[in-house]
Amino acid sequence: MRVFETEGLRQVTGVLRAAPSMGRLVVVCGQNGWGKSEAVDRAPARDEALATRLATVRLEPYANSGRGFWGCIAWGLGVVVGRSDGAADLARQVAMRLEQTEQMLVLDHAEHLRPSSLAYLRHAIDLLGNLVVVGSLGLQATMAPDDALSARLRYRFDMPKVDEAELHKALGGEFCADWISEAHRAGWGAPDPRVVDQRASYGWNTVWGMVESERMRSLVRQRPTTDATADDARRVLKTLSARAA
Secondary structure (H helix, E strand, C coil), X not given: CCCCCCHHHXXXXXXXXXXXXXXXXXXXXXXXXXXXXXXXXXXXXXXXHHHHHEEEEECXXXXXXXXXXXXXXXXXXXXCCCCCCCHHHHHHXXXXXXXXXXXXXXXXXXXXXXXXXXXXXXXXXHHHCEEEEEECHHHHHHHCCCHHHHHHEEEEEECCCCCHHHHHHHHCCCCCHHHHHHHHHHHXXXXXXXHCHHHHCHHHHHHHHHHHHHHHHXXXXXXXXXXXXXXXXXXXXXXXXXXXX
């Protein structure tokens, strides 16, 4: 988990705060590793009102049948799922639980849903009144052709990436600023052509690999880690910085 605040974390909290008044469907999308799940998890700590208003459930790949979809949600809410409970029974139990707790359902990892499963999502919106769905860009592509779901959509928020300034804030005390900048640009697909030849070097691959790993795991830190790759990068960068000086 990140140990510093990012603009994306703050903005997702605002979206969740406003979601009940928007009604129907609110979607949070973004690349893998950009901190969507972390932002949802940390929102209650940022806003005390959300601590009792959110019921977050992480969808699993098996949530692509009626019983699998509602069973996954029911299990995530602590509802006892009986072997004989069908999709309709589970849907009613989920709705009753959320009505009793006066909570808003947030479905994370919704990219697991296939196009054939979007009917369950539409049913959930109609049954519950409002719903927040969180997922990667795959979710956005899956939902786009579904006109009935688009008609229920009230707001879509695109999670911003951790920008270079935020990366400097996390790593600037330890790492050479030029290499942080270069590794960040390469990690986001826009490398500086001046360093193309350096990518074949041990140092460049180590730095790039470290930043990519940190991005994908949402583990950009402001303190040393025990990760061997990061330790290797730290040694290489200190050497490069010394040479530059």
